[in-house]
Amino acid sequence: MTEHSDLTRNQSLVLGALEKAEGPLSAYTILDKLRDDGLRAPLQVYRALDKLLDMGLAHRLESLNAFVACAHPHCHNTGLIAFAICETCGQVSEFSDDVVRQRLDAWAKAEGFRPTRTTMEIRGQCRKCAA
Amino acid sequence: MTEHSDLTRNQSLVLGALEKAEGPLSAYTILDKLRDDGLRAPLQVYRALDKLLDMGLAHRLESLNAFVACAHPHCHNTGLIAFAICETCGQVSEFSDDVVRQRLDAWAKAEGFRPTRTTMEIRGQCRKCAA
DNA sequence: GTATCGAACGTTACATCATAACATATCTAT
DNA sequence: ATAGATATGTTATGATGTAACGTTCGATAC
Ligand SMILES: [Zn+2]
Ligand SMILES: [Zn+2]
Ligand SMILES: [Zn+2]
Ligand SMILES: [Zn+2]
Numbered sequence: 545m546t547e548h549s550d551l552t553r554n555q556s557l558v559l560g561a562l563e564k565a566e567g568p569l570s571a572y573t574i575l576d577k578l579r580d581d582g583l584r585a586p587l588q589v590y591r592a593l594d595k596l597l598d599m600g601l602a603h604r605l606e607s608l609n610a611f612v613a614c615a616h617p618h619c620h621n622t623g624l625i626a627f628a629i630c631e632t633c634g635q636v637s638e639f640s641d642d643v644v645r646q647r648l649d650a651w652a653k654a655e656g657f658r659p660t661r662t663t664m665e666i667r668g669q670c671r672k673c674a675a
Numbered sequence: 676m677t678e679h680s681d682l683t684r685n686q687s688l689v690l691g692a693l694e695k696a697e698g699p700l701s702a703y704t705i706l707d708k709l710r711d712d713g714l715r716a717p718l719q720v721y722r723a724l725d726k727l728l729d730m731g732l733a734h735r736l737e738s739l740n741a742f743v744a745c746a747h748p749h750c751h752n753t754g755l756i757a758f759a760i761c762e763t764c765g766q767v768s769e770f771s772d773d774v775v776r777q778r779l780d781a782w783a784k785a786e787g788f789r790p791t792r793t794t795m796e797i798r799g800q801c802r803k804c805a806a
Numbered sequence: 807g808t809a810t811c812g813a814a815c816g817t818t819a820c821a822t823c824a825t826a827a828c829a830t831a832t833c834t835a836t
Numbered sequence: 837a838t839a840g841a842t843a844t845g846t847t848a849t850g851a852t853g854t855a856a857c858g859t860t861c862g863a864t865a866c
Binding site for chain 1: 737757759761762768770779782783786789791792796797798799800801
Binding site: 683684685686715716718719722726740 | 843844846847852
């Protein structure tokens with residue numbers, strides 16, 4: 545468990561819930577887990593998530609409408625991040641590949657496209673679940 | 676405009692709406708465009724979309740909760756597809772890169788991960804809008 | 807200290823996206 | 837004709853996300 549000293553109470557609660565979880569959580573699932581801590585409305589969760597995403601402490605999985613704590617919260621890997629999502633057990637692996645980043649950068653440059661953020665999600669089965 | 680001879684009426688209508696559109700459309704926007712053709716309920720659109728996605732004639736943009744007609748409906752590029760989405764004008768470019776596909780395959784093989792489908796979406800500004 | 811400003815918070819109501827469940831219709835092959 | 841599979845139509849509901857409002861809190865300036 546990481547420190548989060550500079551986080552607000554709600555941000556801390558939300559990040560804590562994500563870190564404690566086995567896999568990705570929807571905003572409403574997070575809310576349910578934090579009712580006992582005083583959270584009552586979706587916006588409280590969404591606002592905290594927005595900040596956590598900005599800070600790189602959490603990520604949004606677009607193909608699941610769900611969120612995970614960053615697996616590498618200390619090394620702020622600013623480059624492109626990829627996620628492998630097991631559809632059986634829900635486990636998420638976060639990784640990055642420099643060659644992939646370079647290829648996408650090259651495509652963007654050739655097209656004159658200015659990327660702001662990129663999402664990359666591989667759905668499938670992890671080693672355990674494929675066995 | 677492509678032929679779609681083997682499509683059902685609803686599938687044909689939905690694909691037509693996507694092809695006519697400048698950019699990605701949400702399911703409900705498609706529904707609104709097809710009210711005059713007799714469509715009344717979201718499920719009619721979602722069911723048609725499911726088939727079109729299966730056939731590779733349309734794609735879902737996860738980061739937008741929206742859909743586009745395939746830009747290459749004839750060459751069924753079975754490999755990984757990437758999308759560049761302009762956040763200013765909404766234009767979507769569909770492309771693929773063999774090196775990227777190979778790198779992801781290599782990662783998956785090394786991890787023992789069995790991919791079923793991959794989404795890759797670059798958000799940013801197209802050349803025109805960046806000028 | 808207290809005035810001021812901006813960020814975070816709390817709450818209600820609402821908007822948007824997607825599916826469950828069930829009844830009909832249509833198409834295809836025997 | 838009949839049986840099975842696929843597509844359709846309809847209602848209701850679930851799941852996800854935001855607008856708009858006012859309040860509270862914490863830092864800086866005077
Ligand atoms: Zn991360
Ligand atoms: Zn698994
Ligand atoms: Zn395509
Ligand atoms: Zn543009």
